Amino acid sequence: xxxxxxxxxxxxxxxxxxxxxxxxxxxxxxxxxxxxxxxxxxxxxxxxxxxxxxxxxxxxxxxxxxxxxxxxxxxxxxxxxxxxxxxxxxxxxxxxxxxxxxxxxxxxxxxxxx
Amino acid sequence: xxxxxxxxxxxxxxxxxxxxxxxxxxxxxxxxxxxxxxxxxxxxxxxxxxxxxxxxxxxxxxxxxxxxxxxxxxxxxxxxxxxxxxxxxxxxxxxxxxxxxxxxxxxxxxxxxx
Numbered sequence: 001x002x003x004x005x006x007x008x009x010x011x012x013x014x015x016x017x018x019x020x021x022x023x024x025x026x027x028x029x030x031x032x033x034x035x036x037x038x039x040x041x042x043x044x045x046x047x048x049x050x051x052x053x054x055x056x057x058x059x060x061x062x063x064x065x066x067x068x069x070x071x072x073x074x075x076x077x078x079x080x081x082x083x084x085x086x087x088x089x090x091x092x093x094x095x096x097x098x099x100x101x102x103x104x105x106x107x108x109x110x111x112x113x114x
Numbered sequence: 115x116x117x118x119x120x121x122x123x124x125x126x127x128x129x130x131x132x133x134x135x136x137x138x139x140x141x142x143x144x145x146x147x148x149x150x151x152x153x154x155x156x157x158x159x160x161x162x163x164x165x166x167x168x169x170x171x172x173x174x175x176x177x178x179x180x181x182x183x184x185x186x187x188x189x190x191x192x193x194x195x196x197x198x199x200x201x202x203x204x205x206x207x208x209x210x211x212x213x214x215x216x217x218x219x220x221x222x223x224x225x226x227x228x
Contacts, residue, residue, distance in 0.1 A: 050183055051183065051192050051193075058176070061180075065200075080205045081207070082205065082206045084199070084200040087197050091194045091196065091223060093197060104226075111228055112149070113148070114227040
């Protein structure tokens with residue numbers, strides 16, 4: 001998608017602070033971090049929202065969560081704890097319309113979650 | 115697990131306000147709702163934390179998110195928007211040590227997410 005920020009990162013046109021890449025996804029530090037560790041996990045394929053996941057996207061959510069768990073270990077926040085967040089559409093707080101998972105840790109996360 | 119609240123719900127010993135059940139999971143309204151719609155999606159199998167997911171649990175996260183998406187549609191919050199949250203360990207805000215996914219919607223969700 002030509003005008004999608006995350007597609008530009010996947011294509012290498014914009015260079016985020018990358019922490020992981022594989023054939024399915026990229027993961028990088030959020031530019032407006034809300035915790036000491038705040039990383040976004042983004043599938044390479046453009047999918048606008050969680051509502052738009054199709055049959056051919058089977059497995060992508062599992063891969064995203066699996067990557068987040070691996071990164072949590074690498075970043076040293078697995079034992080202390082972390083929060084995973086996915087926002088869908090406006091009331092959910094979605095701002096970039098290319099699905100992504102937030103991994104937050106390194107501080108106690110409050111409740112409610114926004 | 116004998117002393118696990120969610121295992122007791124899976125076993126039918128405690129009856130939550132159920133919104134969905136299938137062979138892999140149950141979903142019910144949170145007793146301390148943080149939004150007009152606040153539903154928990156819980157796998158039948160006892161898995162303490164996201165860190166404890168094993169090879170044999172492959173597919174469970176995908177099923178949980180898929181159920182949450184279906185429920186969001188059924189509850190009429192798919193188009194307006196919703197947030198999915200999973201907490202791991204203390205700093206993540208996990209209180210019941212049987213993995214679960216929070217589905218929240220029906221109000222604008224704020225940022226940061228806790």
